[in-house]
């Protein structure tokens with residue numbers, strides 16, 4: 001396993017680490033199901049963005065997402081809402 005990416009923002013005690021296809025919390029067996037995908041809307045998420053998300057709950061503007069509807073590339077911030085990844089277009 002790789003080094004931890006950060007402290008889990010949900011349970012506050014687990015460590016988020018690379019689980020292969022996603023990032024997950026070390027307290028999974030204790031019931032914390034927080035996880036982050038490695039890929040989101042056609043974009044591979046850089047580790048720097050994952051770290052930012054875990055630490056601050058949001059990222060800077062990221063380029064290279066692709067709309068499923070139109071196929072067009074777009075930029076957006078990501079944020080965590082109740083532990084779930086979502087876009088922030090504000």
Ligand SMILES: [Zn+2]
Pocket residue numbers: 008009010011012013014015025026027032033034
């Ligand atoms: Zn956790």
